[in-house]
Amino acid sequence: MANKEMSVAELREKHMAAAETVNSLRERLRQKRLILLDTDVAGYARAQGRSAVTFGPTDLVCCRTLQGHTGKVYSLDWTPERNRIVSASQDGRLIIWNALTSQKTHAIKLPCAWVMTCAFSPNGHSVASGGLDSVCSIFNLNSPADKDGNLPVSRMLSGHKGYVSCCQYVPEEDTHLITSSGDQTCVLWDITTGLRASVFGGEFQSGHTADVLSVSISGMNSRMFVSGSCDTTARLWDTRVASRAVHTFHGHEGDVNAVKFFPDGNRFGTGSNDGTCRLFDIRTGHQLQVYQQQHGENEASQVTSIAFSISGRLLFAGYSNGDCYVWDTLLARVVLNLGSVQNSHENRVSCLGLSADGSALCTGSWDTNLKIWAFGGHRTVI
The missing domain is CATH 1.20.5 (Single alpha-helices involved in coiled-coils or other helix-helix interfaces)
Structure with missing residues (x-):
């Protein structure tokens, strides 16, 4: 003994x-x-004499407020054809909105009210959602409602051992999606069979060591995706090699709440509880830039969500204090704060997303509303 x-x-x-x-x-x-790394993107751009994007309060204006949820808005997604948005709320419902008219086309009562994420399928015919029930539920928007007027679940993807924090359909594939979870894994699902095609992480040493909060699939190569986690790292995965991450990216000092691929597919952005956004290169593994608020003695607000403009020149970041910064990604400067303009949100900006054509930004908030921001005046889409 x-x-x-x-x-x-x-x-x-x-x-x-x-x-x-x-x-x-x-x-x-x-x-x-x-x-x-003797310089960063902003240092190099300044050395080359590049000037910042000029951006005024009239260049991005709130054109619509979508009212209908009775609880905090947690997640949103646009359809590829840009005219519809799905949102998920603490009120236990998914709402499908016509972004051009503000009308609601569907209000889906969820089997589990504790929803955290939602996503549109590439063809726009289905939506997915997930939350504290550890299940990703698929709804076919063309299905007839039941006798109580509710849309039935067309497929339940069960297998996670923790909450489903994020879901995203594989681009141009309506039969596969990727979820992230509090069980420290990501899963590639075959929606047709309802089975797991691959599990990323978990018992494998190269996986995340804490809750996975977000995923982003490359628009240039749908086999590649990145994940962000409470272990302060982001990881790059190849769906053909589920056993280990291609690369692990360090730098953040807090939970990585949001990840998003850069338009060219060679870089990705992150947003964290440490108050910073960062830009990483997947080819070299290097951190290229840090986007940090100037916040005096007050503690930095957490970054909840991020999105890039069509060209990648602008980075939109939502914060826990209700701010929504528009960053010039090249010079790492804030060119506009939507939290300080007219018709801004009155609480945490919890989610945001850009329309497929880049002509509008949608933000969701704990104030129960969503807002659509359109590029106005002489401004063209960047």
């Missing part, structure tokens, strides 16, 4: 020593990378 106790103690000691070695090597690697 004494020998067993000794062996356990020895194993624990060896494990602690190995963990210290790993942390030491990781810090040395971080320092080496800092030496190699």
Whole structure:
């Protein structure tokens, strides 16, 4: 018995020593990378004489407020044809909106009211949602309503052991989607069969070590996706190699709440509880830029959600204090704060998304409303 106790103690000691070695090597690697990165995107752009985007309060104006939810709005998504939006709320409903008229076309009562995420299918005929029931539910918008007027669930994707935090359909595929979960994994689902095609993370050492909060699939290569987690990292995955992440990206000092691929597919952005957004390169693994608020003595507001403009020149970031910054990604400057203009939200901006053609931004908030912001005046879509 004494020998067993000794062996356990020895194993624990060896494990602690190995963990210290790993942390030491990781810090040395971080320092080496800092030496190699003698500049960032903004520093290089300034050295090249590039000027910031000029952006005024009339260049992005609130043209519609979508009212109908009775609880906090947690998630939203646009259809590819840009004229419809789905939103998910604490009131336990998904609402499908006509973005051009503000009319509601569907109000779907969810089997579990604790919803956290929603997404439109590429063809716009279905929506997916997930939340604290650990299930991703699919609704066919063309299905007839039941006798109580509710839209039935057409497919339930069950398999996660924790809440479903985010879901996204694979671009141009209505039969596959990827979910992230509080069980530290992401899953690629075959909606036709309702089965898991691949699981990313979990028992594998290269997976996340805490809740996964967000995913983004590359628009240039749908086999690649990134995930953000409470373990402060973002990870790049290839759906053909589920056993280990292609790369792990360090830098944040808080939960990574949002990830979004850059339009060219070679970079991606992140938003975190540490109050910063960051830009990473998937080819080199390097951090290219930090987007940080100037916030005096007050603690930085958490970044809840991000989106890029069509060209990637603008980064839209929603914050827990109700701000919504428009960043110039090249020079890392805030060119507009939608939280300070007329008709802004009165609470946390919890989600946002750009229409497929880049002509409008939609923001959702804990104030129960969604707002559509249109590029106005002489401004063309950037």
